[in-house]
Amino acid sequence: MxxxxxxxxxxxxxxxxxxxxxxxxxxxxQREIKKxxxxxxxxxxxxxxxxxxxxxxxxxxxAKRLSADVINFSAKGxxxxxxxxxxxxxxTLEAMGADAVVVRHGASGGPHRLATSGWINGSVVxxxxxxxxxxxxxxxxxxxxxxxxxxxxxxxxxxxxDLAGVKVTIVGDVLHSRVARSNVLLLHTLGAEVTLVxxxxxxxxxxxxxxxxxxxxxxxxxxxxxxxxxLRVQVERMNAAYFPSAREYSxxxxxDARRLRLMAEHAIVMHPGPMNRxxxxxxxxxxxxxxxxxxxxxxxxxxxxxxLYLLLAGSDDVDGGTA
Amino acid sequence: MTTYLLRGxxxxxxxxVDLLLADGxxxxxxxxxTADGTVPHGAVVVDGAGLVALPGLVDLHAHLRExxxxxxxxxxxxTRAAAAGGFTAVHAMANTSPVxxxxxxxxxxxxLGREAGWVDVHPVGAVTVGLAGERLAELGAMADSAARVRVxxxxxxxxxxAVLMRRALEYVKAFDGVIAQHAQEPRLTEGAQxxxxxxxxxLGLAGWxxxxxxxxxxxxxxxxxxxxxxxxxxxxxxAGSVEILRWAKGxxxxxxxxxxxxxxxxxxxxxxxxxxxxxxxxPLRSDADVQALRAGLADGTIDAVATDxxxxxxxxxxxxxxxxxxxMTGLETALSAVVEAMxxxxxxxxxxxxxxxSVRPARIGRLEHQGQPLSAGSPANLxxxxxxxxxxxxxxxxxxASRNTPFAGRTLHGRVVATFxxxxxxxxxxxxxxx
Numbered sequence: 112m113x114x115x116x117x118x119x120x121x122x123x124x125x126x127x128x129x130x131x132x133x134x135x136x137x138x139x140x141q142r143e144i145k146k147x148x149x150x151x152x153x154x155x156x157x158x159x160x161x162x163x164x165x166x167x168x169x170x171x172x173x174a175k176r177l178s179a180d181v182i183n184f185s186a187k188g189x190x191x192x193x194x195x196x197x198x199x200x201x202x203t204l205e206a207m208g209a210d211a212v213v214v215r216h217g218a219s220g221g222p223h224r225l226a227t228s229g230w231i232n233g234s235v236v237x238x239x240x241x242x243x244x245x246x247x248x249x250x251x252x253x254x255x256x257x258x259x260x261x262x263x264x265x266x267x268x269x270x271x272x273d274l275a276g277v278k279v280t281i282v283g284d285v286l287h288s289r290v291a292r293s294n295v296l297l298l299h300t301l302g303a304e305v306t307l308v309x310x311x312x313x314x315x316x317x318x319x320x321x322x323x324x325x326x327x328x329x330x331x332x333x334x335x336x337x338x339x340x341x342l343r344v345q346v347e348r349m350n351a352a353y354f355p356s357a358r359e360y361s362x363x364x365x366x367d368a369r370r371l372r373l374m375a376e377h378a379i380v381m382h383p384g385p386m387n388r389x390x391x392x393x394x395x396x397x398x399x400x401x402x403x404x405x406x407x408x409x410x411x412x413x414x415x416x417x418x419l420y421l422l423l424a425g426s427d428d429v430d431g432g433t434a
Numbered sequence: 435m436t437t438y439l440l441r442g443x444x445x446x447x448x449x450x451v452d453l454l455l456a457d458g459x460x461x462x463x464x465x466x467x468t469a470d471g472t473v474p475h476g477a478v479v480v481d482g483a484g485l486v487a488l489p490g491l492v493d494l495h496a497h498l499r500e501x502x503x504x505x506x507x508x509x510x511x512x513t514r515a516a517a518a519g520g521f522t523a524v525h526a527m528a529n530t531s532p533v534x535x536x537x538x539x540x541x542x543x544x545x546l547g548r549e550a551g552w553v554d555v556h557p558v559g560a561v562t563v564g565l566a567g568e569r570l571a572e573l574g575a576m577a578d579s580a581a582r583v584r585v586x587x588x589x590x591x592x593x594x595x596a597v598l599m600r601r602a603l604e605y606v607k608a609f610d611g612v613i614a615q616h617a618q619e620p621r622l623t624e625g626a627q628x629x630x631x632x633x634x635x636x637l638g639l640a641g642w643x644x645x646x647x648x649x650x651x652x653x654x655x656x657x658x659x660x661x662x663x664x665x666x667x668x669x670x671x672x673a674g675s676v677e678i679l680r681w682a683k684g685x686x687x688x689x690x691x692x693x694x695x696x697x698x699x700x701x702x703x704x705x706x707x708x709x710x711x712x713x714x715x716x717p718l719r720s721d722a723d724v725q726a727l728r729a730g731l732a733d734g735t736i737d738a739v740a741t742d743x744x745x746x747x748x749x750x751x752x753x754x755x756x757x758x759x760x761x762m763t764g765l766e767t768a769l770s771a772v773v774e775a776m777x778x779x780x781x782x783x784x785x786x787x788x789x790x791x792s793v794r795p796a797r798i799g800r801l802e803h804q805g806q807p808l809s810a811g812s813p814a815n816l817x818x819x820x821x822x823x824x825x826x827x828x829x830x831x832x833x834x835a836s837r838n839t840p841f842a843g844r845t846l847h848g849r850v851v852a853t854f855x856x857x858x859x860x861x862x863x864x865x866x867x868x869x
Contacts, residue, residue: 197754218756219627219638220708227707228752241756243638292638316643317635 112421114226114235118246118296123273126253126300131270132417132425133254133410138266140176140413150179153423156209157183158200159238160216165384166238166248169408170213173415179423182207197221201230209233210423219243234422242287248383249293251414253301255403256338258410259379275302280332282308282364283342283391284353286315290383291342295323308332310364312353329364333373340381341366341392361390368395379403435857437475439467443482443818445808447784453487455814458856463810480862482818485851488788490522490553490815492795492804494585494614494692495668495740496765498524498555500546501539502531507745507835509543513552515743515765515834517860520817520850523796523804524553524765525740528560529590535560535571537579544581552860556799559583561602561613565591570602577609584800587614589668590715592650594620599654603663610800612690614666615654617675618716622646627756629702629717637705639755642717644672651675655682655689666798667691669742671716673726680735690798692740693727695764695771696840700724704840710751710758711840714744724775731790732781738795741768745836763839766832769819771841773848777821784821803856814857823849833866 112125121129139147155174157167167183174181186200197216204212211234214222219241226235239245253274260277262269279298285291285307298305305323307314318325326332333339344364346357354360361367366380371393374380380402386392397404440453445463452467453460456475467474493516499507509526516524526543528534534543540557547555559576563569565588576583586606593599593615602613623646628634630641651667655678658665670676670691682689696714701721704712712718730736744761751758764771772791776782782790796805806812826845829837853861860867 196749196752197757198752216754218754220756221754223708224754227709241638242640289638292636315635316630316641317632320632321635 115246115418115422116223116226116235116237117244118249118293118300120246121297121300123300126297127271127273129250129414129417129421130254130257132421133250133413134267134270136416136420137410137413145176146178147176148178149420149424150174150177153179153210154208155179155181155211155213155419156204157181158186158204158212158214159184160186160214160221162187163215163239165408166215169411170238170415172412174419176412177416177419179419182209197224198228198230201225201228205231211236211419213238216240236418236422239289241289243289244293245289246293246297247411247415247418248290249297250418251407251411252294252340252381252383253297254410254414255381255407256379259403260337260377273301274298277303277337278306278335279303279338279340280306280308280336281340281342282329282366284313284344284348285309285318285342286313288342294340295321299323306332308364310354313348329370330373333370334375336374336378338379338381339366339374343383343385343387344391346390357390365391365393366396367393371396371399374401381407384408436859437477438854438857438859439473439477439479440482440487440818441479443485443487445487446788447486450483453808455854455857458814460808460810460812460814463808480852484820485818486784486821487808488520488784488817488819489792489805489808490817490853490855491520491769491791492523492799492801493521493741493743493765493768494525494738494795494799495589496524496526496743497529497745497761498526498543499745500530501542506747509546509555510550511833511835512743512745512765513547513550513555514866515763515832517552517853517855518833518850518866519766520769520819520853521553521765522815522817522853522855523556523801525556525558525585525799527589528558528587529565533560533564534558535563535565537572537575540576540581540583541579553855554801554804556585556801557581557583558589558614559586561586561588561593562598567591567593567595567598570598570605573606573611574609577611584609584611585614585666586611587616587668589614589616592616592618592620594650596653596657600657600661603658603665604661607663612664612666612798614668615650616668617647617650617654619646619649628705629719631702631720633702633705637708639705644674644719647672647716648674648678651678655679655687658689659685659687663688665689669694669697669716669740670727670736671697671719671723673723676726676730676735679730683735690737690794691735692738693731693736694742695739695768695775696762697727698724698731698775699771700840708755710753710755711762711838711842713755713758713760714762715760728775728779728781731776732786737790738798739768739772739791740795741765745834746838748837751838761838763832763834763836766834767827767839767841767846769850770846770848773821774846778847814854816854817850818852820849820851825849
């Protein structure tokens with residue numbers, strides 16, 4: 112694996128290797144001394160063209176626990192807004208000797224351009240690009256599902272196993288969601304069955320070609336689900352006529368106490384954060400015992416440790432990912 | 435002036451003949467003009483064995499960028515590229531800076547073309563002042579100017595206001611003008627980055643739906659019929675547009691249409707690279723659209739191939755997709771693209787290529803001295819093509835000042851060997867000459 116740009120870069124073998132490595136990383140995080148010497152002397156740059164404190168500190172913690180040197184480069188104001196161009200930023204990082212660049216960019220394909228343009232030699236990790244993908248979010252979501260639904264919450268019990276037969280319902284603004292795109296791809300690779308639920312305005316034209324089912328009705332998609340993932344909905348979408356009002360959205364597509372009761376006993380509630388409490392998810396759902404929302408954050412560090420490790424130290428593994 | 439004897443060329447792919455070019459005209463045509471053992475008028479002999487002779491190509495749609503963006507292209511560099519591609523006439527789009535919306539600007543562009551001397555440059559006049567879509571530019575003044583403008587377009591912008599479009603269609607009838615519409619419903623395409631479909635859904639790029647083009651074309655053909663005017667549709671890109679045009683022509687609407695070489699050959703699958711060289715407006719579409727465009731061009735529903743040559747400075751393409759400018763160069767590769775899409779596939783013969791790339795575009799632009807038959811007495815505007823020639827596209831070797839060709843590295847079929855503008859060689863032995 113050279114870069115991680117899309118969840119589609121990972122075949123089943125490569126995806127399981129990331130998840131299994133993340134299990135090992137998680138185990139080390141139970142120790143008193145959490146730091147591993149693995150990436151000592153390597154430099155990881157967090158290149159963030161958009162504000163995202165959560166994702167940035169998650170990558171930062173991951174890199175630091177592997178003993179990498181971390182440079183945080185906040186480059187808000189990309190060439191879209193006529194600041195320094197992506198190219199010049201990349202050349203600057205290359206001159207500093209970045210071994211890996213973790214990039215968050217407002218433009219779909221921004222990380223792809225960094226990886227394929229020849230501007231830099233290091234590995235590129237997509238930390239979210241526009242409305243395209245967010246592959247490490249999908250990995251941490253899969254990690255969380257596997258832990259709860261396959262490994263029955265026993266640490267390490269799910270190692271080597273995929274998500275065959277697991278039913279996942281993803282609800283919300285699929286059209287603009289990089290989380291949904293990466294999850295559909297990765298969950299399909301791992302054998303899960305995904306149903307996307309959204310108002311028709313928030314499903315992209317072409318979604319019928321994706322490896323998943325779609326529905327406009329949330330209630331019916333809750334009953335058989337093993338995991339229900341609520342996506343963040345931006346109220347601004349209301350002004351572009353994607354839905355009439357926040358209240359109507361909440362009534363039709365929000366996860367509230369009544370809908371929580373429709374879910375199977377073992378089913379978990381997920382959200383990539385940050386949440387709009389009272390819009391797509393009620394406090395009852397967010398704070399319920401079946402919510403994994405806080406746990407997802409912790410798993411994010413383990414999964415990102417695994418990704419950085421495999422990109423920077425594990426690249427000589429033989430049976431290879433497809434990236 | 436040099437006299438040329440083109441020996442053994444095949445007019446529109448027919449049996450070989452000799453063509454004598456003298457005093458700006460095709461002076462003589464015959465199976466062997468040296469039958470008496472002498473070369474007439476001491477002519478320079480060009481060995482045309484195996485070469486197809488076509489009337490000089492006519493482009494209805496090129497962006498020469500001057501005045502305003504001389505870093506991307508000038509009239510001189512753009513027309514050199516045109517000559518290299520076999521063209522003898524080019525329409526220069528109005529979205530310059532300042533906009534070509536007055537007699538002064540169109541005369542400037544026209545004069546720059548005359549001075550460069552590579553091809554005839556026919557400025558396109560803006561329909562509305564500043565391309566702003568609010569009030570009509572002085573169309574009559576541009577028509578009456580030295581540039582004799584007959585094609586008017588807000589290209590890059592759609593004349594989306596139905597009343598303004600109606601008035602423009604009506605008004606230009608007074609001087610036999612035509613409105614060339616860039617069909618793009620603006621609200622349906624706000625922020626659009628690529629064709630809306632399977633690929634856009636996966637890439638997370640905002641979609642440019644086919645309906646945004648088709649809805650405007652449907653409206654405009656009905657408007658043109660209602661007021662009895664002539665309408666031309668720029669860069670048709672969807673299967674639905676072809677169907678609407680076919681229907682309109684069947685009803686007798688006076689509508690013509692063009693398609694670009696890239697829309698005949700490339701699809702939105704290329705956008706998966708996120709390489710902005712493939713970013714263009716209208717966007718690259720699906721394979722089904724490509725097939726429908728080819729069929730439409732073959733049966734004459736689409737009248738012309740027009741390049742939409744859109745040079746851009748490298749920094750406007752060397753960036754992320756969303757930040758990149760839309761457009762690709764095309765003058766030097768147009769004929770080869772048509773050979774690959776239409777001739778190699780058996781959809782058009784050489785007479786058809788001449789019709790769609792010279793005869794009909796000249797007629798649409800009301801150019802009297804272009805697109806004429808290759809017979810004695812016609813102006814000597816012609817191009818010689820090696821139909822089996824192969825060449826690899828090297829952006830660095832381009833005559834255009836810009837490098838944003840979508841065909842970089844690709845081996846294309848059909849090579850321009852010579853171009854003559856009123857009997858003067860602008861290209862000879864595959865190389866540009868002095869103007």
